[in-house]
Amino acid sequence: MKKTRLADSAHLFAGSGVTTRLRDGRSVIIRTALPQDAGDVSAMHVRCSTETVRHRYHSVPSMTGRFLSCLLGTDIALVAEAPNHTIVAMANLGRDAGNDGELAVLVEDDWQRRGLGTIMLDHLVSMARLVGYGEVYTVCLTGDDWFRRALARIGAVQVEQAGGYDATRLPLRPTLARLPAELGTTAA
Numbered sequence: 001m002k003k004t005r006l007a008d009s010a011h012l013f014a015g016s017g018v019t020t021r022l023r024d025g026r027s028v029i030i031r032t033a034l035p036q037d038a039g040d041v042s043a044m045h046v047r048c049s050t051e052t053v054r055h056r057y058h059s060v061p062s063m064t065g066r067f068l069s070c071l072l073g074t075d076i077a078l079v080a081e082a083p084n085h086t087i088v089a090m091a092n093l094g095r096d097a098g099n100d101g102e103l104a105v106l107v108e109d110d111w112q113r114r115g116l117g118t119i120m121l122d123h124l125v126s127m128a129r130l131v132g133y134g135e136v137y138t139v140c141l142t143g144d145d146w147f148r149r150a151l152a153r154i155g156a157v158q159v160e161q162a163g164g165y166d167a168t169r170l171p172l173r174p175t176l177a178r179l180p181a182e183l184g185t186t187a188a
């Protein structure tokens with residue numbers, strides 16, 4: 001699968017979208033989420049199967065205003081917008097008290113298995129690196145292997161199992177030394 005470019009991930013901080021072509025030829029715009037996306041994000045959850053929602057939240061939450069504003073207000077929140085302007089995926093990174101952050105991704109059922117989840121995860125991890133996270137992790141229901149496999153393609157992961165959940169951790173190395181080259185700029 002084509003790798004996301006660090007420069008594109010950095011671009012997302014500026015609020016501009018990155019147009020991304022998926023495996024099936026469809027395109028989406030990946031951009032940071034805005035408070036006014038609440039209605040569209042809620043509608044996406046309504047279109048999703050119960051199974052998809054349960055795997056994301058480990059429950060089926062009500063789309064209350066408070067819930068949606070927490071979702072849209074995580075340290076980094078990305079959405080993927082289809083050509084008809086509906087939101088079809090969301091990715092979140094919530095910062096813990098320390099230097100760690102929890103990753104989560106949800107792709108609407110009709111848009112799954114086209115590479116979109118992987119692309120959004122790659123952007124989140126690159127953005128986490130750029131703003132100095134020391135480690136990112138996910139907590140998934142045991143047997144949900146997607147995150148472990150996707151993160152293991154990025155770096156060396158550690159997996160801990162407890163109480164029906166798997167925590168997958170990915171330590172991040174700072175990118176400063178290789179930033180100019182990867183961002184396509186020259187050192188001053």
Ligand SMILES: CC(C)(COP(=O)(O)OP(=O)(O)OC[C@H]1O[C@@H](n2cnc3c(N)ncnc32)[C@H](O)[C@@H]1OP(=O)(O)O)[C@@H](O)C(=O)NCCC(=O)NCCS
Pocket residue numbers: 051052053055056057103104105106107108111112113114115116117118119138140143144145146147
């Ligand atoms: C998991 C999820 C984000 C993947 O999104 P996606 O856009 O379908 O992912 P991609 O297309 O990039 O990758 C799909 C690949 O992962 C595999 N995959 C999908 N779900 C999987 C799972 N639960 N366990 C293991 N592999 C899985 C597919 O077989 C596919 O492999 P292929 O490319 O060889 O066909 C999406 O299925 C989803 O939103 N699920 C519900 C929420 C969830 O589980 N989130 C993760 C926990 S927060």
